[in-house]
Amino acid sequence: MRKVIIIIILSFITSFHxxxxxxxxxxxxxxxxxxxxxxxLFKNDIxxxxxxxxxxxxxxxxxxxxxxKAMSKTSGFxxxxxGDNVSKVCTNCHSxxxxxxxxxxxxxxxxxxxxxxxxxxxxxxxxGKERIVRCTTCHxxxxxxxxxxxxxxxxxxxxxxxxxxxxxxxxxxxxxxPALPVDQLNKYRTSEHGILNAKGDxxxxxxxxxHGSHEIRSAKDxxxxxxxxxxxxxxxxxxxxxxxxxxxxxxxxxFEKYSNSVHGKLLLGKNDFSAPACNDCHGNHSxxxxxxxxxxxxxxxxxxLNAELFASSPHKKAFDQKKxxxxxxxxxxxxxxxxxxxxxxxxxxxxxxxxxxxxxxxxAFQTAKSMRELRDRLVNEEKKALLxxxxxxxxxxxxxxxxxxxxxxxxxxxxxxxxVHSFDxxxxxxxxxxxxxxxxxxNQDVSSSIDDYFFRRWGxxxxxxxxxxxxxxxxxxxxxxxxxxxxTV
Amino acid sequence: xxxxxxxxxxxIDERVQxxxxxxxxxxxxxxxxxxxxxxxxxxxxxxxxxxxxxxxILLLMYYKGSEDLAFESIHFIMSKxxxxxxxxxxxxWAANLFILAVFIHMFSVYxxxxxxxxxxxxxxxxxLMFFMALAFGFSGYLLPWNxxxxxxxxxxxxxxxxxxxxxxxxxxxxxxxEDVTGAxxxxxxxFHIAIFPGIFTVLLTIHxxxxxxxxxxxxxxxxDEEKYEKKKMPFFPNFLLRDLLLWLIVLNILAxxxxxxxxELGTKADPFAPAPAGIKPEWYFLFMFQTLKYIxxxxxxxxxxxxxVLLFGIAGILWTLVPFWDRKSSRGERxxxxxxxxxxxxxxxxLLTILGWLT
Numbered sequence: 001m002r003k004v005i006i007i008i009i010l011s012f013i014t015s016f017h018x019x020x021x022x023x024x025x026x027x028x029x030x031x032x033x034x035x036x037x038x039x040x041l042f043k044n045d046i047x048x049x050x051x052x053x054x055x056x057x058x059x060x061x062x063x064x065x066x067x068x069k070a071m072s073k074t075s076g077f078x079x080x081x082x083g084d085n086v087s088k089v090c091t092n093c094h095s096x097x098x099x100x101x102x103x104x105x106x107x108x109x110x111x112x113x114x115x116x117x118x119x120x121x122x123x124x125x126x127x128g129k130e131r132i133v134r135c136t137t138c139h140x141x142x143x144x145x146x147x148x149x150x151x152x153x154x155x156x157x158x159x160x161x162x163x164x165x166x167x168x169x170x171x172x173x174x175x176x177x178p179a180l181p182v183d184q185l186n187k188y189r190t191s192e193h194g195i196l197n198a199k200g201d202x203x204x205x206x207x208x209x210x211h212g213s214h215e216i217r218s219a220k221d222x223x224x225x226x227x228x229x230x231x232x233x234x235x236x237x238x239x240x241x242x243x244x245x246x247x248x249x250x251x252x253x254x255f256e257k258y259s260n261s262v263h264g265k266l267l268l269g270k271n272d273f274s275a276p277a278c279n280d281c282h283g284n285h286s287x288x289x290x291x292x293x294x295x296x297x298x299x300x301x302x303x304x305l306n307a308e309l310f311a312s313s314p315h316k317k318a319f320d321q322k323k324x325x326x327x328x329x330x331x332x333x334x335x336x337x338x339x340x341x342x343x344x345x346x347x348x349x350x351x352x353x354x355x356x357x358x359x360x361x362x363x364a365f366q367t368a369k370s371m372r373e374l375r376d377r378l379v380n381e382e383k384k385a386l387l388x389x390x391x392x393x394x395x396x397x398x399x400x401x402x403x404x405x406x407x408x409x410x411x412x413x414x415x416x417x418x419x420v421h422s423f424d425x426x427x428x429x430x431x432x433x434x435x436x437x438x439x440x441x442x443n444q445d446v447s448s449s450i451d452d453y454f455f456r457r458w459g460x461x462x463x464x465x466x467x468x469x470x471x472x473x474x475x476x477x478x479x480x481x482x483x484x485x486x487x488t489v
Numbered sequence: 490x491x492x493x494x495x496x497x498x499x500x501i502d503e504r505v506q507x508x509x510x511x512x513x514x515x516x517x518x519x520x521x522x523x524x525x526x527x528x529x530x531x532x533x534x535x536x537x538x539x540x541x542x543x544x545x546i547l548l549l550m551y552y553k554g555s556e557d558l559a560f561e562s563i564h565f566i567m568s569k570x571x572x573x574x575x576x577x578x579x580x581x582w583a584a585n586l587f588i589l590a591v592f593i594h595m596f597s598v599y600x601x602x603x604x605x606x607x608x609x610x611x612x613x614x615x616x617l618m619f620f621m622a623l624a625f626g627f628s629g630y631l632l633p634w635n636x637x638x639x640x641x642x643x644x645x646x647x648x649x650x651x652x653x654x655x656x657x658x659x660x661x662x663x664x665x666x667e668d669v670t671g672a673x674x675x676x677x678x679x680f681h682i683a684i685f686p687g688i689f690t691v692l693l694t695i696h697x698x699x700x701x702x703x704x705x706x707x708x709x710x711x712x713d714e715e716k717y718e719k720k721k722m723p724f725f726p727n728f729l730l731r732d733l734l735l736w737l738i739v740l741n742i743l744a745x746x747x748x749x750x751x752x753e754l755g756t757k758a759d760p761f762a763p764a765p766a767g768i769k770p771e772w773y774f775l776f777m778f779q780t781l782k783y784i785x786x787x788x789x790x791x792x793x794x795x796x797x798v799l800l801f802g803i804a805g806i807l808w809t810l811v812p813f814w815d816r817k818s819s820r821g822e823r824x825x826x827x828x829x830x831x832x833x834x835x836x837x838x839x840l841l842t843i844l845g846w847l848t
Binding site for chain 2: 396398399400401456457459460463464467468470471474475477478481482485
């Protein structure tokens with residue numbers, strides 16, 4: 001009870017303080033009498049509540065009831081600001097830390113204008129005279145309210161509609177970027193974010209959550225929050241915050257898992273843009289988890305061959321019947337690690353074993369076992385060929401042709417890894433055999449080169465021996481001649 | 490068998506009077522003294538040149554002197570052609586040993602004053618062959634069209650631009666244009682297998698004829714030392730057989746080098762690639778290359794590089810013309826100044842080559 005009394009007293013003091021700051025605004029008094037729209041809207045404007053009168057933006061003397069005097073140029077009246085002057089009027093206070101902090105005790109940042117100038121919206125409009133947007137484009141003109149006020153056009157629930165005023169206007173957007181889609185709002189409304197936002201949830205992601213507010217940059221700009229290498233981090237601001245995500249019944253470890261995945265390591269660690277970011281699997285404006293039946297299509301947008309082979313394999317029907325998510329069942333989702341040979345076969349750690357491990361007599365068990373054996377054989381043969389090549393290189397033998405040829409075996413290894421997804425032993429064997437033929441050829445070629453190496457040494461030994469014999473004979477012959485010459489002298 | 494050879498000899502003798510040549514050779518003697526060993530380096534140089542001609546002709550059967558095929562053809566020779574690796578390695582090794590032998594031969598002639606009257610022409614033809622040997626090396630180095638050779642040729646041909654007035658036209662003549670391209674390769678190939686061998690053969694013929702005609706020069710000290718007992722050996726068969734013995738040893742050394750240290754091919758030249766670090770010319774150009782590095786950017790009013798090139802040019806000319814300004818030796822007098830110059834040049838070349846190799 002005591003707490004309630006204290007709150008009532010504090011509220012009274014606060015509201016008294018606020019209203020006591022509202023000065024008598026003679027401009028507003030007259031315009032109210034006329035009943036025009038600006039004065040009607042300005043009544044609840046945050047600026048008026050903070051004690052700023054019409055002259056705060058329009059200049060002039062708002063204390064005078066003499067219209068001539070109040071709206072005279074000598075008293076600084078500027079009339080209705082046009083173009084970028086609108087933003088300049090706002091920045092007179094909003095970019096001035098002294099005014100914002102000392103006079104209005106505001107916690108708002110005072111760099112919005114600077115951020116806007118660098119943003120995609122800060123570029124010149126088609127007229128070439130002003131920026132594409134000014135403050136009032138998003139914040140309204142005379143009826144400006146706090147962001148947290150549900151009536152604000154930039155209140156999270158209202159923001160998608162505010163942005164769409166321009167971004168869904170194909171005719172308008174065409175003048176700036178004809179390639180940019182104009183269906184973002186429609187897509188957004190189909191997303192989990194958009195559905196909850198439409199229900200009035202201000203916590204779910206809206207335009208500014210991902211793109212930023214004043215600092216919005218083109219998605220192709222490396223500094224953009226939605227640039228591929230920045231996007232996972234942007235999504236993680238909400239999705240890795242377990243407190244924030246409480247109530248939505250989804251885990252908050254996706255970013256951590258993704259960072260350790262093969263995709264995350266490539267994109268975040270090596271800046272490899274061929275690896276997907278969050279939006280590549282979930283969509284961007286229409287972000288939603290892919291359904292069980294569409295996972296192979298989503299993964300298949302990059303891993304096309306694997307998806308195609310899987311779709312025509314016997315597993316497709318079985319997975320559909322059991323409602324198993326296709327690629328995800330064996331490879332996982334956010335934490336997808338590099339697929340190794342360990343996944344194939346019926347030994348511990350192999351994914352085939354999960355379903356087929358308890359039926360050793362079944363065809364599926366035998367197929368998985370045989371496929372693994374075939375692949376192991378090719379891997380071993382390739383290793384053997386590499387060792388031979390290494391040995392030959394150590395001996396200084398020229399084997400670049402064999403080395404080049406061995407790339408076909410590597411290719412067969414890659415192809416066989418893809419062909420696993422057909423789960424067809426004969427097709428798989430065909431590729432393995434192709435690789436084995438290559439390794440057999442390379443092994444034979446390099447072995448004969450190594451034999452040639454020893455042949456060279458033997459050849460040198462024999463030649464040296466012959467040369468030595470001839471040289472010694474020659475030396476003895478010379479000595480004999482010289483002895484004969486001496487004796488005749 | 491013996492009769493067969495006698496009949497063959499008789500058959501030839503009847504037609505070309507071989508006997509008089511044998512008698513001439515039989516009357517020819519080679520002085521024997523404690524520095525006789527140096528006489529053999531002329532023969533070794535000749536032997537290595539013959540090896541170069543033989544292996545070069547064999548390589549020609551497969552080598553293709555064009556920008557697109559040169560590297561591949563050498564690769565083919567080394568990996569597919571039967572004993573191609575041996576021929577190519579011997580050609581490369583023999584080229585280097587040839588230049589080394591020529592260097593030793595030149596200095597031995599210089600220090601023993603063998604250039605003095607009446608052997609000025611022998612010395613001059615020898616010096617011209619020495620310069621041609623360097624040109625053989627320089628032109629042959631580019632032929633595999635590998636990365637090192639490409640950039641070394643670029644640097645080497647670029648140095649000629651330091652010669653005032655004629656430097657740039659010389660460079661463009663060598664390169665067949667502004668840059669080292671396929672045109673340079675074709676040009677170097679032509680020089681290496683046709684023009685240089687042609688000129689070299691003429692010079693070599695004159696050189697050998699003069700050596701045969703005038704005989705081996707005796708060092709001055711033999712004439713000085715009265716007590717020294719003059720010894721000599723017949724050129725044929727004694728000296729020739731000793732020559733042959735050395736040739737066999739050199740042949741064996743070449744075979745060992747070719748088998749244990751096969752000449753590398755490297756990577757194919759890419760004119761658009763940046764020059765790899767540590768580009769150096771062949772070892773016999775290294776002392777000049779290193780000197781140019783040490784010369785400051787400007788000396789008095791002359792640019793450092795021009796100064797260096799002019800310095801080597803003048804030094805080369807003076808060295809070549811030594812029989813004409815070393816009057817004392819021609820008169821049979823001792824000239825220590827020649828020794829001092831020679832020792833300085835030998836030490837300078839060895840030192841700068843080592844420095845160039847190490848840096």
